Every structure is written in structure tokens, then in C-alpha cells.
Amino acid sequence: MPELPEVEVTRRSFAERIRGARIESLRLGKPLRWPLGVPAHTLSGRVVQSVGRRGKYLLLHLDQGVLLMHLGMSGSLGFHETPPPVPGPHDHADLVTSRGVLRLHDPRRFGAVVWADSLDAAPARKLLGRLGVEPLGPDFEPERFQTALSGRQSAIKQVLLAGDVVVGVGNIYACEALFRAGIRPTAVAASLSRQRVQRLHAAICSVLSEALERGGSSLRDFSDADGRTGYFQLDAAVYGRAGQPCVRCDRPVRLLRQGQRSTYYCATCQR
DNA sequence: AGGTTGACCTGTCAGC
């Protein structure tokens, strides 16, 4: 579930409360996607200075080192200022601090908690090194977006998901942004006209910022670090709506597979 | 180098 807006909503929900907290311990459950990289007790005594984000990674900047956290497909974080319940079968990490316990709940275990000495250290570079620009930041602008796409011969949807041009756009928002821009998901990225790239750029910005404003989409089990869930359901125009009428033209939304992922689109509104 | 595919893991749901 977590695409960029959900990760950012999560970050905002606990960043201030954990700032200044001293780490007492890190308890790890079943293996996640990647190992932590150091013995867990290495973190004890470190102090959380800030919580940042790069793409879908949360970055806990400590007084020494950085903890990278990823929510994978099914992860969510909870911040418990009072002692949390006994960990359930899918609670795979507890970062116990002087301010509360940051708990990772992740049934599929595609998520990760990784230690790096700094953002320049190997583990961080490996994970963050080839990420594209932040879509809500100042570096995401149409000219550069156009240049990056001009070298890509694969379908625009695949390029968006790959994350090396622009980060944070997952399957839902890729479908929604392409719908807003009126672009067929199978269109070859390099073949898009300047005008269409501009429309796509604007669509990505608007879809992500609207989702962020509304607290992320809440398909299934997304919740922020306060456990708040489902207070908003992103009004998906196409995602998950195969066979239902297009919100714009009333013709049925279509479903296809691209790189083993579902793509929803309107064949009339998207060319 | 860019493009494509399979793999990771578990829960849920549709269909028989």
C-alpha cells in the first residue's frame, strides 16, 4: 500500500514526537527483506535527531548513523507512547526509545530496517543511489522530466514505476496520473510530446499532493503511526475500477498487465 | 546500458 503520500503521512505522524528520543533497544522478529547490517545493540544509546524521507524510504537520522526504514507492500508503523501491546505475529521490529516504541507491522515482510553509518555509506548508497527526483520537490520540473523520459523505450507506466526517473509513484498513483494526463499507459516514454510530458508532470504533482493532503489513500490496511486509518479513501478514477464506467466518458475502465502489475485505464480518454 | 522477468512472503478472496 504505501506509496509516497502514505510514507510521508506516516513520517509526519511521528517525526516530532520521536525527535530527541534516546534509543534503548531494537527488537527484531522474523527476517525482513534485508538484514539490519549491524548487531541490534549497536543502536542502543543513539539519539534520534530527525526523521526524513527519500522516495519511499524513511530516514531516522541519529546522532551517529542513519536508520533506513521501508514499508514494502504491506508495512505500517505505529508509534506507542505508552507500552504497546504484546507484539503480534506480524510485528517484526520494535524500536524502543525514551519517548515511545516505534513498531513495524508488516505481514508480507517486504519491508526493511537497515543501518548505515551515513547516507554516503555503502548500505545507504545501495538503496538510495539510483533513485530519481522527488516529485514534490523543486527538482521535479517538466524540462528535466522530458529529458529523462527521452532516453526510455519502455512503456511510460513501467518507467514511472521503476523509480529511477521520479520516485514515489507506485501502481495506484501511476494509473491515476496517467488517467489525469490522458496518456495511454503503454505509450513508449520517449515518444511522448513535450506537451504530453508537461501534462503528465502536472498530473503526478496534483495526484500526489492531493493524496498527501487527504492523509494518503487507505485501500485495505494503511494506517499512520497513530493507528489512524481509513479517514480518507482516495477517489480513484481508474485504479481498481475495471469494468466500471469511466468517470469522464462512462465507457468501462479496462484492465491490462504490464510487468506483472495490473494497469487500469480508459481506452477512450487515454491515447 | 536499457529492458524484462522472476523472486521474495503472507493474507484474502473468488471459484469450484
Add this chain to the structure above:
DNA sequence: TGCTGACAGGTCAACC
């Protein structure tokens, strides 16, 4: 009710 298969928000290593 129980089984099986398909599918789910992500990403990387390994192939052509």
C-alpha cells in the same frame, strides 16, 4: 466447509 489459484500498495538480482 475446504481446497486451489490469482492477486495485492515494492524492489532488486539476474538475465537478454
